[in-house]
Amino acid sequence: MSEASPVATVERDRAELLVSVRNVTKTFRQRGGNxxxxxxxxxxxxxxxxxxxxxxxxxxxxxxxxxxGGLHEASxxxxxINGLDPDTARAAKQYGLVPQAPALVPWKTxxxxxxxxxxxxxxxxxxPVMSDAEIDGLLETVGLAGFTKAYPHELSGxxxxxxxxxxxxxxxxPILLMDEPFAALDEITRADMRYLLLDMWGRxxxxxxxxxxxVTEAVILSDRVIMMAARxxxxxxxxxxxxxxxxxxxxxxxAEFHETVRMLRADLREFHR
Amino acid sequence: MxxxxxxxxxxxxxxxxxxxxxxxxxxxxxxxxxxxxxxxxRMAAPVIGLAVFFLAWQYGVKVFDIKKFLxxxxxxxxxxLNGDKSFFFRMARTTMWEAFAGFAIAxxxxxxxxxxxxxxxxxxxxxLPLAVLIQVTPIIAYTPAIVAWxxxxxxxxxxxxxxxxxxxxxxxxxxxxxxxDANLIELARSVDASKREVFFRLRLPSALPSLFSAARxxxxxxxxxxxxxxxxxxxxxxxxxxxxxAQNRRALGLNLWGAIYVLAFIxxxxxxxxxxxxxxxxxWHSSQxx
Numbered sequence: 336m337s338e339a340s341p342v343a344t345v346e347r348d349r350a351e352l353l354v355s356v357r358n359v360t361k362t363f364r365q366r367g368g369n370x371x372x373x374x375x376x377x378x379x380x381x382x383x384x385x386x387x388x389x390x391x392x393x394x395x396x397x398x399x400x401x402x403x404g405g406l407h408e409a410s411x412x413x414x415x416i417n418g419l420d421p422d423t424a425r426a427a428k429q430y431g432l433v434p435q436a437p438a439l440v441p442w443k444t445x446x447x448x449x450x451x452x453x454x455x456x457x458x459x460x461x462x463p464v465m466s467d468a469e470i471d472g473l474l475e476t477v478g479l480a481g482f483t484k485a486y487p488h489e490l491s492g493x494x495x496x497x498x499x500x501x502x503x504x505x506x507x508x509p510i511l512l513m514d515e516p517f518a519a520l521d522e523i524t525r526a527d528m529r530y531l532l533l534d535m536w537g538r539x540x541x542x543x544x545x546x547x548x549x550v551t552e553a554v555i556l557s558d559r560v561i562m563m564a565a566r567x568x569x570x571x572x573x574x575x576x577x578x579x580x581x582x583x584x585x586x587x588x589x590a591e592f593h594e595t596v597r598m599l600r601a602d603l604r605e606f607h608r
Numbered sequence: 609m610x611x612x613x614x615x616x617x618x619x620x621x622x623x624x625x626x627x628x629x630x631x632x633x634x635x636x637x638x639x640x641x642x643x644x645x646x647x648x649x650r651m652a653a654p655v656i657g658l659a660v661f662f663l664a665w666q667y668g669v670k671v672f673d674i675k676k677f678l679x680x681x682x683x684x685x686x687x688x689l690n691g692d693k694s695f696f697f698r699m700a701r702t703t704m705w706e707a708f709a710g711f712a713i714a715x716x717x718x719x720x721x722x723x724x725x726x727x728x729x730x731x732x733x734x735x736l737p738l739a740v741l742i743q744v745t746p747i748i749a750y751t752p753a754i755v756a757w758x759x760x761x762x763x764x765x766x767x768x769x770x771x772x773x774x775x776x777x778x779x780x781x782x783x784x785x786x787x788x789d790a791n792l793i794e795l796a797r798s799v800d801a802s803k804r805e806v807f808f809r810l811r812l813p814s815a816l817p818s819l820f821s822a823a824r825x826x827x828x829x830x831x832x833x834x835x836x837x838x839x840x841x842x843x844x845x846x847x848x849x850x851x852x853x854a855q856n857r858r859a860l861g862l863n864l865w866g867a868i869y870v871l872a873f874i875x876x877x878x879x880x881x882x883x884x885x886x887x888x889x890x891x892w893h894s895s896q897x898x
Contacts, residue, residue, distance in 0.1 A: 404798060406794060406797060406798060425797075425798065425799070425800045426800040428799050428800065430798050430799070431798075432794070432795055432798040434791040434794065434795065435791075436789075436791050438789050438791030438792050438795060440792065440810070440813075441892045441893065442813050442892040442893075452795060452796075452798075452799050455796055455799050455801040455805050455809070456799050456800050456801045456802065456805065459799070459800065486891075486892050487892075488892065488894070488897075506799070512798075
């Protein structure tokens, strides 16, 4: 059974440090004073890890994601990605971003859309981008193989978000940053998407930082769940999820899963009174 | 086991989506005899509207015995056009060329300035009041000033035409370039795309729908500018010139109406052409769907 599954074939060396966040603080200036979005955040992420940032809105999880990705600048503290600062890593196309909305280019076909980011800032990537055959393979995996000539407005929301995932993977970037990518989908589509994402992640040696406000989503996807608390935004707990891989929908009915979810919910209650 | 489960889910989702995708964009198919009648009616409606208007005109003039120099019948106007084909053709060519040149110059100038405005809020705020002034001041008021400055002839006409077309292109150009999905801009930033790439691959295509709207407005404005320019700039050719001459000699009411018909035809043809180009170029945009 497992030889049919490429999920098990990628060796993951979690000991190797990829992302290091040291003492990061972020203050936004606003009318009526400063808002402390992040206070003294420390976080290490190993290569190949799937890490979720979990917390209520306003806890700074999206801000932390964007600081890691070099899209926001930290007010103080140091972030390194494989020894590079985030801006340098961004210039070397080390990140694949998946925003909350699919954000496909409306005048390009799905086939062109999944290659759109690869075509921007061409020649900068210090890593091999996916070949056309590999991209077609991913499209096949997510059930979009027959739709490469379709335009975004001809696709459902779930299909668009799957294309957005493929677009990020197609970059071949070592780090994928996902900002609540499934939040806008209906519950049934969302459940499917989680396993599709795990499938794609299993085929590639990528590291995923996944922002979510769903406890069950964080548990079923992640190796580690970083719980964040608000006012000021900070890391409240950091828990290893020991469910075996590959994860399956059936696991959501196991006692182990429920126990993990219960623990995280207890954390949530403790930090969000 | 898990793989089989996963691909199973995928396949199912794919099929459901396929049906959803097909159904999503196609309006409910109108079938049956009633459907066919409705489709034909929808196509025929504009033709019927125009036919009723012109027939009412034709027979209204006869029934109410309106003097020919006040309002000639459409049939008389058409036979005037037919009788002096080469004259009207020459006049139309002059006016079309002026209108087109002014339209094109306005477009290019507006796009250059709009690009700066879309990149800098300061420039945008600095230029906007000027654009509003150009727009709210009646062009006819400063046309004599332009003629005094540029002299009689083609140059003045082009300046007048370009000025009236300029503001719609400018405003819509800026709005369009700013209309890019913020998520797409952030995605471009996440791979460190250059400003140039963002401009040509995201901002410019995003501006197309609003630029087409501007072009529709500008077609009519360009014809106004050209006619007005000919009127003031001592032109000796063109449909504006034809109208001016006709106005000075009351008896030539038929030439006046001939020029009006030709102008209406040019405007309608240009608009139709724009619509066709727009339908092809903007097939992806929501404005092209029912």
